[in-house]
Amino acid sequence: MSLSLAPRIRPAAMFDRPAQRLAAAFFALWVFIVFVSVFDGYLVFRFRNLIHSTELNPLGLWLITANGGQVWALLGIKFAGTILACSLLLLVYWKNARLGTLIASALAALQLSLLLFLLLG
Amino acid sequence: MRLVLNLCEWQLVRMISAVALSLGAVLFFVVTVGLVLLPADVERLRQPLYLSVIECRVQPQSERTLSLLWYMPRLDTKGWVHQLAWHDLRGERPQVEFAWPALEPTCTGRGAAPGELFVGCWDGTLWRVDLSQPKELPRRLPARLEMAPHVLSCSADGRWLAALGPQTLEVIDLSTGQTAWMIGGGQVRTVAMHPREPRLVVARHTGEYAELEAATGANVRILASFEEPGIQLAFSPTGDRLAIVASGGRHHLLDWSTGRSAWPDGWIGPYSRSSIVQFSPSGDRLITGGESVDSLAVWNLRTMRMERELHGHEKAINGVSFLDEQSLCSFGADGTIRIWNLDSDAPPRVLTIDVTAQAS
Numbered sequence: 001m002s003l004s005l006a007p008r009i010r011p012a013a014m015f016d017r018p019a020q021r022l023a024a025a026f027f028a029l030w031v032f033i034v035f036v037s038v039f040d041g042y043l044v045f046r047f048r049n050l051i052h053s054t055e056l057n058p059l060g061l062w063l064i065t066a067n068g069g070q071v072w073a074l075l076g077i078k079f080a081g082t083i084l085a086c087s088l089l090l091l092v093y094w095k096n097a098r099l100g101t102l103i104a105s106a107l108a109a110l111q112l113s114l115l116l117f118l119l120l121g
Numbered sequence: 122m123r124l125v126l127n128l129c130e131w132q133l134v135r136m137i138s139a140v141a142l143s144l145g146a147v148l149f150f151v152v153t154v155g156l157v158l159l160p161a162d163v164e165r166l167r168q169p170l171y172l173s174v175i176e177c178r179v180q181p182q183s184e185r186t187l188s189l190l191w192y193m194p195r196l197d198t199k200g201w202v203h204q205l206a207w208h209d210l211r212g213e214r215p216q217v218e219f220a221w222p223a224l225e226p227t228c229t230g231r232g233a234a235p236g237e238l239f240v241g242c243w244d245g246t247l248w249r250v251d252l253s254q255p256k257e258l259p260r261r262l263p264a265r266l267e268m269a270p271h272v273l274s275c276s277a278d279g280r281w282l283a284a285l286g287p288q289t290l291e292v293i294d295l296s297t298g299q300t301a302w303m304i305g306g307g308q309v310r311t312v313a314m315h316p317r318e319p320r321l322v323v324a325r326h327t328g329e330y331a332e333l334e335a336a337t338g339a340n341v342r343i344l345a346s347f348e349e350p351g352i353q354l355a356f357s358p359t360g361d362r363l364a365i366v367a368s369g370g371r372h373h374l375l376d377w378s379t380g381r382s383a384w385p386d387g388w389i390g391p392y393s394r395s396s397i398v399q400f401s402p403s404g405d406r407l408i409t410g411g412e413s414v415d416s417l418a419v420w421n422l423r424t425m426r427m428e429r430e431l432h433g434h435e436k437a438i439n440g441v442s443f444l445d446e447q448s449l450c451s452f453g454a455d456g457t458i459r460i461w462n463l464d465s466d467a468p469p470r471v472l473t474i475d476v477t478a479q480a481s
Binding site for chain 2: 034038046094
């Protein structure tokens with residue numbers, strides 16, 4: 001029995017086009033998820049003087065209030081959550097590429113909605 | 122046993138790899154976003170304060186002007202500061218002198234007498250000032266509103282002052298300084314006094330526009346009714362027309378005597394995201410917001426055509442004031458006052474209001 005870092009795809013299929021496309025799609029979605037999360041964090045930092053009145057997430061608002069209006073705890077937890085979520089996503093992808101890509105697609109769609117809200121809302 | 126150990130080892134390697142990759146990606150984007158976006162912010166933060174010109178009370182036959190400024194020091198946590206400030210309309214950076222720094226004004230409204238101005242403050246107090254006597258202290262009216270007003274409008278006979286706050290319209294009897302009557306419950310969205318008669322028009326939250334007696338608040342008539350409530354009202358100088366900006370951005374122009382639309386038949390009027398509406402001194406021109414919040418449209422009410430759009434402000438325009446029939450002064454959130462010659466295509470004269478010295 002051997003173990004591999006590669007997802008459960010037959011070795012012969014590792015270099016075929018569908019697998020490459022799937023890997024590329026996952027990578028793009030994963031990078032997009034990280035980017036939107038970082039951009040959201042940047043906006044929190046950029047508008048830290050107003051965020052206590054504009055933050056809509058109740059957990060985020062609680063973190064800001066609990067830290068006397070400071071945003072650093074919110075930023076720390078936001079980035080820790082991003083790293084955790086992205087790590088889990090990678091683990092799922094390595095275990096099952098299709099499932100990982102499916103979850104990444106759903107998360108990317110949510111992140112796209114967040115990005116549109118942040119930019120246009 | 123060895124297989125189990127190998128399995129655990131591999132899982133650990135995967136986990137560490139996943140976390141390392143995620144951390145690397147987050148750090149990469151933090152550095153990239155920081156390098157791309159922060160320099161512009163740092164440049165902006167180097168400016169000592171943000172300033173917005175909210176109102177500009179130009180005095181006829183005088184270069185001296187009283188403006189209502191809101192500014193926010195960058196390196197302070199006090200937030201907005203509200204000040205009335207004297208300045209002239211000459212030069213690119215006119216000298217600014219704060220007037221009555223103890224007041225924290227939210228709005229002003231012209232009185233009936235020349236040079237008379239009413240000032241509403243954050244604490245709900247109302248003050249009367251004489252612009253021709255700038256050294257004189259303002260006189261406080263006995264009436265005090267529950268919340269800061271954002272509209273003040275005085276009747277032509279100088280007897281009644283309508284003060285509109287977020288929830289309540291109060292009409293003050295200026296002979297006693299006490300509240301004569303009020304409408305609460307957030308029913309009134311905006312208000313304007315008629316320039317000739319002791320009447321006022323209120324825009325109700327239901328979309329109705331009602332004419333009321335200034336002395337009693339008695340309903341005289343329902344002038345018009347639209348789907349959207351009004352957010353800004355302006356009478357023509359003779360009081361024969363009423364211009365309305367509705368909350369959806371539609372502009373209505375009504376004949377005051379009939380309540381009918383004064384726009385040409387079949388025309389529903391201009392649309393703008395801005396709430397600006399102002400008649401020229403002759404009533405022949407109407408200024409409204411343009412296609413964006415930082416532009417204005419000049420309408421010729423004789424031909425019922427738009428003469429031109431005025432572009433130049435870098436942020437939203439807060440209001441306009443006529444110096445004379447041809448000269449228009451616009452002021453906005455970019456901290457500038459621009460003086461336009463409406464009969465010429467020449468670019469406006471730009472005055473930048475700078476209170477860095479006074480604020481520090």
